[in-house]
Amino acid sequence: MASPTHRPLGCSASPEDPSMTQTRSTCRWGVIGTAGIARKVVRAMHLARHASPVAIASRNLDRALVFAEDHGLERAHGSYEALLADPEIDAVYVPLPTALRREVVIEAARAGKHVLSEKPVAPHVGAAEEMIEACADAGVQFMDGVMFMHHRRLDLVRERIADLGLMPTLVESAFTFKADDSFLENNIRTSVETEPLGCVGDLGWYNVRMALVVMQELPGLVRARHHEMRGGVPIHTSGELEFAGPNGPRLARFHCSFRHPLRQWVEIVGDEGCLRMPDFVIGSPTEAEIQIETESSLTEGDAAQRCTRERLVVEDCVQEAEMIECFSRIAAGMNPVDPQWSQWALDTQRVTDAIMSSASANGAGIELVR
């Protein structure tokens, strides 16, 4: 993660790159698959600047037609290939099940389309590497759909982390939601054929990403355990990521589960204090909160002697729209392709793989080679 690709986040306009030729004001989007999450992202395409949702593809043309009608799209395709052959599409959003995504992404890249992929990117890092390489070879952007990376709150969090001391030493996070029985029995997210990473890919992916953003490096060691499986995939997992640090190991602890009520908090701890977000994954579009506590201490068994609490609110930021706008600027040629985004995805996939390996080995420590 110390690679030169890791510049500060964000996609604000950069000086014009002379190598960019075809610049448009709008990215013309195609959507491959009609998953539930696509509805949310297409809404964001309507909201975002420099984006225009144009086409939908489904293997079931009727379903594509209904989706197009519902979401104000011009064209509906009855095959993914047809959409990829559409010359009036600059970028594709791919919310297909994880196990079905690799082939489509590689084809999209070969067709010259920029790719926004739902997460987890792939069932394993090998497939993720293939997808990302295909995009790099074609000169198109690859990005995973971790929306919180694009929330303005994150810039503020990064600034304020610096106030907590030299380098955070601990990140704790939970992302859980309670799936009902029908979900657990029928949803693709508990099928090993479609979503082999289960809750680790669907929820843990965000825990891992946040840990990487905060720690600014890959963990050296990963330990995890699956507490419950369903349909061959984990539905309740917890673990710890160990990071190096000049003063000893730094730690990220995570909990992800389809078995517990909605929780999506993160606590970032440095030498001088703590920063918390009660809703780091899906923040409110109108009011995103950051809680900061500094100078707390314990003296002779007495309560906190001094404690400075602060509450920051970032107003009016729809992170899905920010993501689409960031991506659209690149796909429209207004900003250059940014390798940080594929690097974040790849690093997250590597840690996710290590979590799966550790849990399969009953919590054994899995080393990541840098």
Next chain:
Amino acid sequence: MASPTHRPLGCSASPEDPSMTQTRSTCRWGVIGTAGIARKVVRAMHLARHASPVAIASRNLDRALVFAEDHGLERAHGSYEALLADPEIDAVYVPLPTALRREVVIEAARAGKHVLSEKPVAPHVGAAEEMIEACADAGVQFMDGVMFMHHRRLDLVRERIADLGLMPTLVESAFTFKADDSFLENNIRTSVETEPLGCVGDLGWYNVRMALVVMQELPGLVRARHHEMRGGVPIHTSGELEFAGPNGPRLARFHCSFRHPLRQWVEIVGDEGCLRMPDFVIGSPTEAEIQIETESSLTEGDAAQRCTRERLVVEDCVQEAEMIECFSRIAAGMNPVDPQWSQWALDTQRVTDAIMSSASANGAGIELVR
């Protein structure tokens, strides 16, 4: 923990027990050792009803005299034996270092004194059992100094846990404070001779106790890791306790450390919601908070659809004074000796031992036999 000793918490006046003969209105307290925490507890003895702090003992008579002068105690003893021989003392509070406590507690019990012991009770469960047996044989109360057990907030928490569903399935907690270099180098809490359990005994004890209170049984399996040692003792440890449950394992996750700023939160999760205390160990004496969140959910990747938040505040409860009053009523003969208190201590010690064993074995699962 399903033993009949686990009646609801609390020490409110119970019907007069005909077997109790010597009833006083006040428990006369002796304090054995002048540790920092003793200052806080003696203040509580002055505050609590039915309690009167009378004497202090230290192996250093000058230190005892200064303490007595500072804290308004009648008598100062230059040896523990002298205090234990004092017939005008009903109960002793023992804040000695853990490794030095066993002998004194057993002697105190043999001298007919009720015993309030700082925690961790002992370096290992064998010593704890000896201490507790000595108290049982002498017919005196044994209790460890886990003050939050006596906060009125806990009764409310137990009531409200019932609203979260049948049985909590997850407890996450952190208790940490940042020790300075002088503490880490010189404090008894990082010396294997005095506090062999390090942060696990000093901080993790509270995490474990809260998990036991919530889960209402002993864990079946314990896993933990020490992330940093100092002076032969852990100063940064995390782990997980696995409990049985009718619908699969229930989990308690904990983090304790002398390396991180003050954090003392617990999150209790049931099927229907979450209950949080931001300061479960050392709550404010004027305002102790409980946060409850119910009916949160996630639909098609959208944010929380419904979310009911509630904030309860328990006002004006000094938990140290409540503890002293609870104990004093027993020691003064107003309430009978209550075996739940020694059972809580023993169960906590057993889990603490398992945490140490697991961490010594690189995180291996340690089974607890019931």
